[in-house]
Amino acid sequence: MTSDDIDVTVARVMQQQARVANSHEFINGAVDDVTLAESLYSSLRDASIAERDGIVVGHLRGVILSSEVYGRSAWMNPEGLSYDDVETLEALYVHQAQRWIADGARRHYVWVPTDTASIAPWLDLGFSYMHQRGVRQLEGVSTPEWPIGYSLRRGTIADLETAIALDDHLHEYQEQGPSFSLDLPKGDQREDWTETLEDPTVHHYIVDFDGQPVAQCATFPLPDRVGSFDGTLHLSAVTVREDHRSRGVGRAMVISALLDGRNDGFHFIETNWRITNRSAATYWQNFGFVPTYLRLHRAIGAG
Numbered sequence: 001m002t003s004d005d006i007d008v009t010v011a012r013v014m015q016q017q018a019r020v021a022n023s024h025e026f027i028n029g030a031v032d033d034v035t036l037a038e039s040l041y042s043s044l045r046d047a048s049i050a051e052r053d054g055i056v057v058g059h060l061r062g063v064i065l066s067s068e069v070y071g072r073s074a075w076m077n078p079e080g081l082s083y084d085d086v087e088t089l090e091a092l093y094v095h096q097a098q099r100w101i102a103d104g105a106r107r108h109y110v111w112v113p114t115d116t117a118s119i120a121p122w123l124d125l126g127f128s129y130m131h132q133r134g135v136r137q138l139e140g141v142s143t144p145e146w147p148i149g150y151s152l153r154r155g156t157i158a159d160l161e162t163a164i165a166l167d168d169h170l171h172e173y174q175e176q177g178p179s180f181s182l183d184l185p186k187g188d189q190r191e192d193w194t195e196t197l198e199d200p201t202v203h204h205y206i207v208d209f210d211g212q213p214v215a216q217c218a219t220f221p222l223p224d225r226v227g228s229f230d231g232t233l234h235l236s237a238v239t240v241r242e243d244h245r246s247r248g249v250g251r252a253m254v255i256s257a258l259l260d261g262r263n264d265g266f267h268f269i270e271t272n273w274r275i276t277n278r279s280a281a282t283y284w285q286n287f288g289f290v291p292t293y294l295r296l297h298r299a300i301g302a303g
């Protein structure tokens, strides 16, 4: 991609996003053209353009990132991708992936809208389901009914050890099947939770029972992102200790967070779950979270 391709690419992404939003209630069709143009300009070497007869028919941008969790890997976001037909997508992917592999990035991730037409071409390229984002409105939430003996409070930095211990329960749960999320690095866990608990934009909630903390979750404002609406809260780290599950504790805790979010002027809330966390997938959809974007992944190697 060169700077000459930016205007046409921005126009393509804007049209595509408007089209996607038509069939997804919780996907925002608006795209800030200036921000997108700046972001493409700053990563021209990460993007390729496909042309047919001198007309642009697609683009693909993948940024290589190195992280402790995912290793050296290439990431594609919804605005990093447009194609007029599946053959164009395949050609773009092959072209880009060759460069990523040569650069040591053998794990490839892409976020796509959750519908068959958006997902299928990637499955044909050997990608598979990984992570699901879901969004719901904050309207229509009424005061939760708490099971007897449980009480909710806001966490502070004084709750650091509690937050880490409850986070360990979440990790242990995800290590079991069918998620089998093994080897999740915990090196930064203390640092991350310290930052979270000290961040004034984060709401951290703890549920106590008999003087013992048994559940937690956290919310924070979602940064601006293509596909998300302004005024969206992010919900994460939702955990209920195993011996307190299926009593309505999770529901009451999350509803309390939703009510706070609404009172603070937010309109939507987003959470995400591993596709393989089958009970969470059911739980969040029963809770009214509607799938928006899906993360697919491919690990290049033998096979």
Ligand SMILES: CC(C)(COP(=O)(O)OP(=O)(O)OC[C@H]1O[C@@H](n2cnc3c(N)ncnc32)[C@H](O)[C@@H]1OP(=O)(O)O)[C@@H](O)C(=O)NCCC(=O)NCCS
Pocket (backbone or CB within 6 Å): 170, 173, 238, 239, 240, 241, 244, 245, 246, 247, 248, 249, 250, 251, 252, 272, 273, 274, 277, 279, 280, 282, 283, 286, 287
């Ligand atoms: C997912 C999780 C947070 C839910 O918390 P929870 O306190 O068990 O949830 P609730 O009790 O509110 O609801 C669980 C189920 O019990 C049912 N339930 C609620 N109150 C109940 C009661 N009094 N008696 C029997 N069942 C009840 C709910 O209807 C719900 O069923 P559903 O999943 O079909 O909607 C909890 O199971 C957990 O910590 N799981 C492991 C970690 C995890 O996966 N976290 C989410 C990561 S994305």
